Amino acid sequence: MPTVDVVSKLDLQEIDNAVNTVKKEIENRYDFRGANTELELNKGDKTIRLVVADDMKLRAVKEMLGGRFIARKVSPKVLDYGKEEAATLGAIRIIIKLREGLTSDDARAVVKTVKDSKMKVQAAIQGDQVRLTAAKIDDLQTIMQKLREDDSISVPVQFVNMKR
Numbered sequence: 001m002p003t004v005d006v007v008s009k010l011d012l013q014e015i016d017n018a019v020n021t022v023k024k025e026i027e028n029r030y031d032f033r034g035a036n037t038e039l040e041l042n043k044g045d046k047t048i049r050l051v052v053a054d055d056m057k058l059r060a061v062k063e064m065l066g067g068r069f070i071a072r073k074v075s076p077k078v079l080d081y082g083k084e085e086a087a088t089l090g091a092i093r094i095i096i097k098l099r100e101g102l103t104s105d106d107a108r109a110v111v112k113t114v115k116d117s118k119m120k121v122q123a124a125i126q127g128d129q130v131r132l133t134a135a136k137i138d139d140l141q142t143i144m145q146k147l148r149e150d151d152s153i154s155v156p157v158q159f160v161n162m163k164r
Contacts (some may be wrong), residue, residue, distance in 0.1 A: 002137045004128040004162040006110055006147060008155040012043050018068040019048060024088045024151060025064055032057065036091060048079075048096040051087055057091055058084070065096075075156035099155050101128035109152045114143055135164060 021043045023097050025099075026039065039061065044048050052058045064078040066139040081095040087093040102110070107125045114123040114132065121134040121143050134140045 001133055001135060002140050003131055003133045004159050004163050005126075005129070006102070006132060006157050007160055008100060008102050008106070008157055010046065010078060010098055012046075014072045014074050015078075015098065016041055016043070017066070018074065021068050021071075022061065022064045025068075026061070029060075029163065031060070036089070037061070046098040047083050049093070049099070050096060051093045052093055054093065068148070077154065077156050082154070096134070097112045102130065102155065102157075103128075106153050106155055109150070110146065110147060110157070113146055113150050113152070117143060117146055119143060131139055 010102075019039060023039050026037050035053040035057060036051065036055060037053065038049065040047065041047075050058075050061060052061055062081070065079065067093060069076045069079070070117050078099050080099050082095040082097065085093045104125075110130045111123040111125065115119050117134045117137050119142065120133070120136075121132055121139050124131045124133070134143070140158055140162075147153070147157055
């Protein structure tokens with residue numbers, strides 16, 4: 001029987017490339033000249049530390065990050081913006097966590113989507129992944145397409161370990 005695993009993994013190299021591109025864009029933008037703006041990726045903690053001068057620059061950096069993530073084929077759904085904190089000299093600091101792995105709520109949403117499809121596909125939660133099993137490979141591919149389009153899942157999903 002054909003099977004596939006539904007997972008949510010980060011490509012840290014692509015995220016690093018996107019963050020470095022945003023840093024270069026910040027250096028070249030006129031409205032950021034003279035403003036203290038820091039953007040750091042911590043691969044160990046899977047966080048991005050952002051310090052900007054004001055709220056307008058914060059929105060601009062968020063838009064740049066989202067655009068660069070999309071350009072690098074990384075979903076902006078992985079960005080979990082924390083709360084804004086006051087930093088020195090009136091600046092704003094925010095810690096952005098990178099979400100990886102299916103939470104139990106996301107795994108239940110995957111199972112619910114599979115059951116709502118009324119297709120002959122079984123879903124089994126296995127830790128931070130969900131295994132889908134079907135009699136036909138076409139049924140699996142249909143479910144995979146539905147899961148890609150599903151907005152109830154808060155993280156992007158990938159499909160690995162497909163066996164025919």
